[in-house]
Amino acid sequence: MKFSKHEEIWLTISVGMLVLFMVIVGYQTFALGMGPPSNKETLDPQKVDQTAPFDNPGVFEVGPNEYEVVMVLQVFSFTPNNIEIPKGATVHFTMTSKDVVHGFQVAGTNLNAMVMPGYIQKITQKFDKPGEYLVLCNEYCGAGHQMMSTTITVK
Amino acid sequence: MSTATSKSLKEKANQVMGVNLKDAKLAKSYMAVAFIALLLGGILGLLQGFERAGLIQLPYWFNYYQVLTAHGLLLVVVLTAFFTIGYFYAGLSHCLGGLLPKVRKMAWIGFWMKIVGLVIAIIPVLLNKASVMYTFYPPLAAAPSFYIGLALIVLGIWVCAFGAFINVASWRKVNKGKHLPIFAFFATAVFILLFFGSIGVTIEVLILIAWSFGWIPTVNVMVSRTLFWAFGHTLVNIWYLTAVSAWYVVVPKIIGGRRFSDALTRIVIILLVIMNIPGGFHHQIVDPGMSQALKFLHVFMSLSISFPSLMTAFAMFYVFERTGRKLGGKGLFGWLRKLPWGDVRFLAPMIAMIAFIPAGAGGIAQTTNQLNQVVHNTMWVVGHFHLTVGTSVILTFFGISYWLIPHISNRVLTPRMNKVGVIQTIIWTIGMLFMSGSMHAVGLLGSPRRTSYSTYGDNATALGWDPYLIFVAVGGTFLIIGVLIQVFAVFHMMFFAPKGVTEFPIADPEVPVEKTPMWTERWGLWIVIMLVVISMGYVIPLVELIVNAPPGSPPFKTW
Numbered sequence: 001m002k003f004s005k006h007e008e009i010w011l012t013i014s015v016g017m018l019v020l021f022m023v024i025v026g027y028q029t030f031a032l033g034m035g036p037p038s039n040k041e042t043l044d045p046q047k048v049d050q051t052a053p054f055d056n057p058g059v060f061e062v063g064p065n066e067y068e069v070v071m072v073l074q075v076f077s078f079t080p081n082n083i084e085i086p087k088g089a090t091v092h093f094t095m096t097s098k099d100v101v102h103g104f105q106v107a108g109t110n111l112n113a114m115v116m117p118g119y120i121q122k123i124t125q126k127f128d129k130p131g132e133y134l135v136l137c138n139e140y141c142g143a144g145h146q147m148m149s150t151t152i153t154v155k
Numbered sequence: 156m157s158t159a160t161s162k163s164l165k166e167k168a169n170q171v172m173g174v175n176l177k178d179a180k181l182a183k184s185y186m187a188v189a190f191i192a193l194l195l196g197g198i199l200g201l202l203q204g205f206e207r208a209g210l211i212q213l214p215y216w217f218n219y220y221q222v223l224t225a226h227g228l229l230l231v232v233v234l235t236a237f238f239t240i241g242y243f244y245a246g247l248s249h250c251l252g253g254l255l256p257k258v259r260k261m262a263w264i265g266f267w268m269k270i271v272g273l274v275i276a277i278i279p280v281l282l283n284k285a286s287v288m289y290t291f292y293p294p295l296a297a298a299p300s301f302y303i304g305l306a307l308i309v310l311g312i313w314v315c316a317f318g319a320f321i322n323v324a325s326w327r328k329v330n331k332g333k334h335l336p337i338f339a340f341f342a343t344a345v346f347i348l349l350f351f352g353s354i355g356v357t358i359e360v361l362i363l364i365a366w367s368f369g370w371i372p373t374v375n376v377m378v379s380r381t382l383f384w385a386f387g388h389t390l391v392n393i394w395y396l397t398a399v400s401a402w403y404v405v406v407p408k409i410i411g412g413r414r415f416s417d418a419l420t421r422i423v424i425i426l427l428v429i430m431n432i433p434g435g436f437h438h439q440i441v442d443p444g445m446s447q448a449l450k451f452l453h454v455f456m457s458l459s460i461s462f463p464s465l466m467t468a469f470a471m472f473y474v475f476e477r478t479g480r481k482l483g484g485k486g487l488f489g490w491l492r493k494l495p496w497g498d499v500r501f502l503a504p505m506i507a508m509i510a511f512i513p514a515g516a517g518g519i520a521q522t523t524n525q526l527n528q529v530v531h532n533t534m535w536v537v538g539h540f541h542l543t544v545g546t547s548v549i550l551t552f553f554g555i556s557y558w559l560i561p562h563i564s565n566r567v568l569t570p571r572m573n574k575v576g577v578i579q580t581i582i583w584t585i586g587m588l589f590m591s592g593s594m595h596a597v598g599l600l601g602s603p604r605r606t607s608y609s610t611y612g613d614n615a616t617a618l619g620w621d622p623y624l625i626f627v628a629v630g631g632t633f634l635i636i637g638v639l640i641q642v643f644a645v646f647h648m649m650f651f652a653p654k655g656v657t658e659f660p661i662a663d664p665e666v667p668v669e670k671t672p673m674w675t676e677r678w679g680l681w682i683v684i685m686l687v688v689i690s691m692g693y694v695i696p697l698v699e700l701i702v703n704a705p706p707g708s709p710p711f712k713t714w
């Protein structure tokens with residue numbers, strides 16, 4: 001039961017690549033802050049309308065060219081919708097769902113997060129390129145799932 | 156001692172005289188269900204492909220999400236479960252000298268439990284009362300019978316798993332000090348994973364039954380999701396391990412070679428059992444409620460599963476090169492030409508293995524956190540699993556069918572049927588290249604999965620996906636032709652092919668035969684280590700999700 005010489009080389013190189021993968025992922029996550037959306041705050045999914053900040057969804061300026069979007073997802077819409085922001089803005093999305101599981105995805109960016117009832121999900125993106133971005137729900141949520149979309153316009 | 160010799164005599168007799176007829180009937184029934192599921196699921200897949208391309212619109216009484224729920228259930232639950240159990244039971248019968256009568260009865264009980272469960276689960280889908288996909292994430296709430304049917308299916312699988320354990324244990328008692336035959340070793344691993352991997356989802360389903368009846372008002376959605384993926388991911392690896400069993404044990408025989416190192420083969424199997432279940436977290440990389448540190452740990456858990464697969468990749472090409480050279484292949488790549496490309500029993504699993512190279516690479520890419528964010532829940536993922544399960548696993552199953560069905564039917568594979576199989580394999584490969592390729596591409600552009608045709612109000616980005624989606628329909632058209640040929644081949648070989656004896660091809664070990672260490676047989680230990688690894692992966696997140704849980708969610712029917 002011995003590895004042959006060639007198998008040793010093959011396994012060493014490929015394990016080396018996997019380790020390199022891990023190092024890069026770890027560096028990006030913990031040093032560059034590029035980790036996946038993983039917020040752990042919770043709320044009562046049946047009282048979203050009464051719970052801050054979701055009692056007042058909308059787009060709020062929180063700094064120089066920095067915005068927070070407080071967003072509620074429900075079948076089959078995003079509130080607020082048709083968002084407009086200036087070019088180069090950094091946008092922090094704070095989201096929850098009033099009913100079933102939804103997905104928040106913005107085509108052409110790396111914005112992609114699951115939005116679950118009972119959880120507050122957060123994700124941030126800097127919009128450098130002007131244009132109209134398609135926002136869509138990417139988790140099946142019911143009969144109108146294919147219509148659940150809105151836009152973010154960057155000018 | 157006398158039982159031992161009589162047993163091995165019986166084994167020899169079995170090998171000479173072919174298949175045990177009662178066991179063969181069992182295996183044939185499992186195979187028949189599997190390939191009927193392929194036919195039905197394939198037709199639904201075609202409808203989906205055409206709908207997503209905008210070429211047809213499914214009616215409200217049989218809408219896209221009903222079709223998709225049924226497609227998922229038929230293909231990833233019914234087809235794979237029935238094929239896997241039928242295949243391993245046929246193999247256990249072959250290499251352990253026949254199934255014990257008690258075990259055969261258990262396999263039949265399991266068969267009918269699964270069939271009844273399937274009928275109970277599929278009726279609400281057809282009535283549009285369970286359009287919740289095969290993942291049934293709460294708080295989407297299906298009719299209770301959907302969950303009851305699923306629970307019955309799982310219980311039926313457990314009965315089969317325990318049947319296999321009983322048969323293996325009885326063999327080991329009679330054959331003290333001997334290694335379990337390699338095929339039975341694979342079977343043991345698969346049934347262990349089937350049982351332990353589905354405990355969590357069974358708990359989830361039982362809770363959902365109570366919740367859908369209204370006996371409990373709310374449910375913890377994150378815990379449900381986590382329990383589901385502990386199972387869903389394991390299931391993926393069960394199919395994979397089933398396919399791998401044919402790669403290690405059967406394919407070398409078909410090409411006229413010998414197996415790879417017996418000891419290393421067994422170690423690959425043990426590793427796949429031990430490290431498997433925590434991999435499920437890579438389906439939850441963009442979920443809330445779990446820290447980035449935890450998700451990073453799970454990148455490690457997922458990547459570690461590729462280690463045994465890398466060993467497998469080496470083993471396969473080692474066997475191919477050795478065999479090709481033995482057959483007279485010269486030069487760096489001359490051995491490749493000596494392989495029996497015109498034999499469907501080799502061609503299909505070979506293409507399956509080749510498909511696993513990009514499929515595995517794509518899997519490694521999407522399990523790393525940041526890259527997952529690019530593709531999660533897009534069509535990329537659908538492209539990925541049509542390459543893994545829809546090609547690597549299914550083409551291996553197809554390749555198996557060309558000797559297994561004749562074997563259990565006491566018939567033979569004719570040269571003409573072999574040619575049919577070769578054509579089928581080529582059509583399937585072309586179809587999947589189109590379909591999976593365009594799914595990957597359009598997913599990168601952002602097109603979401605599980606979404607019926609939509610331009611999102613003539614949005615320019617969404618309109619840009621349409622040309623790719625046409626190719627999904629083109630691929631689907633090839634694939635349905637492949638499905639029809641394959642189903643025809645299976646039932647022809649089962650009932651109409653010329654009578655004769657077909658062997659169950661199990662390759663001999665490599666020469667010089669090296670001694671495999673006896674510790675590889677310590678299944679009790681492997682199960683304990685597996686449970687430790689599962690606890691490392693799951694105890695902390697599950698406790699956190701339960702202790703810090705928000706108020707639960709009531710049921711919703713949003714379709």
Ligand code: HEM
Pocket residue numbers: 196197198200201203204207223224226227230231234288289290537540541544545549603604605606607627630631632634635638
């Ligand atoms: C005729 C052959 C097939 C065609 C045309 C086909 C086509 C499709 C399409 C278009 C989708 C839906 C994409 C979406 O909207 O998310 C899909 C989903 C799926 N397919 Fe297939 N497929 C075929 C065969 C298979 C096979 C052989 C398997 C596995 C054994 C399979 C497993 C799945 C699964 C698991 C899903 C996802 C279901 C879900 O998201 O709930 N398919 N298929």
Ligand SMILES: [Cu+2]
Pocket residue numbers: 102103137138139140141142145146148
């Ligand atoms: Cu949705």
Ligand SMILES: [Cu+2]
Pocket residue numbers: 387388389391434435437438
């Ligand atoms: Cu997985």
